Amino acid sequence: MxxxxxxxxxxxxxxxxxxxxxxxxxxxxxxxxxxxxxxxxxxxxxxxxxxxxxxxxxxxxxxxxxxxxxxxxxxxxxxxxxxxxxxxxxxxxxxxxxxxxxxxxxxxxxxxxxxxxxxxxxxxxxxxxxxxxxxxxxxxxxxxxxxxxxxxxxxxxxxxxVPALSGENAALAKLLVKMETAEREFNEATERFAADAKEDLLDEKALDETSDPPALLRALQSAESAIAAKRNAIETTSETLDGLEKKLRSALERVDALRQKQDQSVMSELTQMAVKCATLRMKASKKAAAFVAMQAASGASAPPPAAEREDDANDEDAYLPEPVDFDAEDDDQYDPTDAPEEFDFGGKRQRTD
Missing domain, CATH: 1.25.40.90 (Serine Threonine Protein Phosphatase 5, Tetratricopeptide repeat)
Structure with a gap:
């Protein structure tokens, strides 16, 4: 082996x-x-x-x-x-x-x-x-x-x-993938260059001293191909890194802008407001409990809100329809067979609720 x-x-x-x-x-x-x-x-x-x-x-x-x-x-x-x-x-x-x-x-x-x-x-x-x-x-x-x-x-x-990306984030992700590919191809080209483009092969003495010109020609062709591959890999990697650097700088600018919106002074102010709100809520809870206890002790119910009292006053003379007897026999031309099955109760009208 x-x-x-x-x-x-x-x-x-x-x-x-x-x-x-x-x-x-x-x-x-x-x-x-x-x-x-x-x-x-x-x-x-x-x-x-x-x-x-x-x-x-x-x-x-x-x-x-x-x-x-x-x-x-x-x-x-x-x-x-x-x-x-x-x-x-x-x-x-x-x-x-x-x-x-x-x-x-x-x-x-x-x-x-x-x-x-x-x-x-x-x-x-x-x-x-x-x-x-x-x-x-x-x-x-x-x-x-x-x-x-x-x-x-x-x-x-x-x-x-993994969620789908869009806009600048999608462009940045594509460049990261492209950079990974470029890096891999560069490493491959470097290995190939080290194997095929040896310095002693490029010495003119090798041409004079070779006993197998066809083999030397193939080796030189491989070396030429390896050199070209490494040049292309370097150019591609450089171009990709330049584009990625620009996108990363843009992303960092967006990060800085977002950090400015989340200023520490704003966080401190929100914390103070939260503490104040919680304190007032606790005091209001105690006061409400005391009020309910007092009402229960005196046997009086809490008065309705002012808006509700106003509505009741306005509705004093309102017309109230007579209650309907849903168990009474029909005296009209109603045909229960015309109703859907779920509403058919043997010829009587029933509540559906």
Missing amino acids: TDTCRAFKTKLASLNISVQSIETLSHWCIFHRKNARALALVWSEELARAPAKQKLAYLYLASDIVQNARKKGTDWADAMVDLAPTACRDVATSGDDKTAERVRKVLRIWDERKVFGSAPVTTWLDGADGAGTTTAGAKPSARAPAEPSVAVKKNKRDLTE
Whole structure:
């Protein structure tokens, strides 16, 4: 096993379902795409040995690698196409129904985006749940179902709880995401530059002393590409940081303006008002209790409010309708069958309240 494969095996041991963990290792794998076939075999072997709760992270890693590596070639897709069917069945049968559904979702994405070309991706789970026949050569895992990853549940819950941003806050959030991407690409370009653009390669003596001009040409082409990639990464990072700095300054100005509105003198004044209001409320409560006790002792009821007394005086000569006998027989042409069922009481009018 090469040093690269051993390093990959170590990294896989600490892989988890978080986006950062998956993307970090994915970029490392894409950088080492020349060793894709060897690394893919390590991935397949470690997935088979991994605990059930970690297998889904392995599949998500493979999905991120094969999709993002396409712009750099088909090395990873070619290396994974023969290993992915068995791996997908292993992940699906090692977890619960939710895990199997996540595997199907990954396969649908692969099929829609033609990640593996014309490969019959949607049939890779046939036979995994007993609904069909297993693809030739595949050996579905017989591991017992396991509980879904706690990290998956937490990540899903966090995503649903994040509120939508708007205005300046949304622009700032987009720049933060862009900065994270630029930082990741810069680190990748730096690693590539260190590996391909070595100083001794740029010495003219290498051209005179080489015994394999084609190999030297390929090395120089790789060095030129690495230099250009690092230049682009630096320019992109610088531009992103400039824009982010402006937005952060604007955000700090809004913070200062909000702090000015929440001046400490205003808080002190509100505190004094709250204390005064509470003191008066307590005194009013005692006075009201004493008044009620006095009224109870004298046997007198509290007088009605002035407005109520005024209304009673105005209503002394008002017309009062005669009470209605709701149990009397009808003497008019009322037909109870015309009324809705909930108001049909055997021919008598009833109160509905």
